[in-house]
Amino acid sequence: MALVWLMLLSLTVSAQGEAFAPVRNAIRGGSSRELAQYFGSTVELSFDGDKQSYSATQAEFVMKDFFAKQAPASFDFVHYGGSNEGTPYAVGKYVSKSGAYRMFVKMKSAKGALVVDTIDFTKE
Structure with a gap:
């Protein structure tokens, strides 16, 4: 039984x-x-606690500006999870030339697909 549970969890x-x-x-x-x-x-989008809601178009420009100032040297998700309601999230490490960030990305279901709902950068 435990093996079945473990296999389902890994899937x-x-x-x-x-x-x-x-x-x-x-x-x-x-x-x-x-x-x-x-x-x-x-x-x-949140940068070191400065949280704001944007339209998808505005968010694209905010991220374009961030990437221009903090170009990624490396990035990877280090943990995946889900809330009790089944909302998937991931925690990652984003490294640029001028510093490292802990990054939190939360998705939500919209029109039958998963879309990005929240991105949070916290400088390490």
Whole structure:
């Protein structure tokens, strides 16, 4: 029984990782245009606690500005999870030439697809 549970849990985590793969690739490439393809109609962006809600178009420009100032040297998700309601999230480490950030990305379901709802950067 425990083995079945473990296998189901690993499949869930693997599926969550797959959902985040295109988001990870866009962040690694510093591509706000590519990343914006996965935004919901509104996106909450937070930089060191300064939190704001943006339309998908505005969020793309905010991320473009961030990537221009903090170009990614490396990025990877280090943890995937889900809330009790089933909302998937991932925690990652974003490294630029001028510093490292802990990054939190939360998705939500919209029109039958998972879209990015929240991106939170916290300088380490």
